[in-house]
Amino acid sequence: xxxxxxxxxxxxxxxxxxxxxxxxxxxxxxxxxxxxxxxxxxxxxxxxxxxxxxxxxxxxxxxxxxxxxxxxxxxxxxxxxxxxxxxxxxxxxxxxxxxxxxxxxxxxxxxxxxxxxxxxxxxxxxxxxxxxxxxxxxxxxxxxxxxxxxxxxxxxxxxxxxxxxxxxxxxxxxxxxxx
Numbered sequence: 001x002x003x004x005x006x007x008x009x010x011x012x013x014x015x016x017x018x019x020x021x022x023x024x025x026x027x028x029x030x031x032x033x034x035x036x037x038x039x040x041x042x043x044x045x046x047x048x049x050x051x052x053x054x055x056x057x058x059x060x061x062x063x064x065x066x067x068x069x070x071x072x073x074x075x076x077x078x079x080x081x082x083x084x085x086x087x088x089x090x091x092x093x094x095x096x097x098x099x100x101x102x103x104x105x106x107x108x109x110x111x112x113x114x115x116x117x118x119x120x121x122x123x124x125x126x127x128x129x130x131x132x133x134x135x136x137x138x139x140x141x142x143x144x145x146x147x148x149x150x151x152x153x154x155x156x157x158x159x160x161x162x163x164x165x166x167x168x169x170x171x172x173x174x175x176x177x178x179x
Contacts, residue, residue: 042096042101043103043155043159044099044101044160045063045102045155045160046091046160047091047163047164048088048164049085050165051138052168053166055087055088056111056167059112059113060082060083061091061093062080062082062111062112063080063083063093063155064146065107066107066108066152067106079103081101082094101160103155106153107146107154107155108146108147109146109151110143111143111144111151112143142167
């Protein structure tokens, strides 16, 4: 008994031991059960984007997983991959870090031709400089949405160099098929 008349807990003197045991049990129990699904391996993917036969510079290329297929599994297991074209229209895809690629599977592809500064800043760039004009989207949004662009690509479980995406002003891109 204590001076105040309350009984002391039987483990009161075993503080460090009880703390260590209870912490271990919490960690053990927390480690049980299903873990996060394994992320599929990523494969190097590079390609070229052309507009009317010429390199499309500083375009954003978006690979969105299409529906599942028997060989690649569910689309939900794969993440969207993106890339930015250089001065020659070349791009390399990334999923989580620059150049890491994309998971194997079928993708719907979107391409936006606005330079990075106009995508990031939008109309705010015209507020800072009222005489500045917003960047023009050369493609006029025709290929921006992967689901409606008509562009498709397949990433194989190996290093990938895709055939060029040859875009036209009318919106009838040359199909991206392996030759």
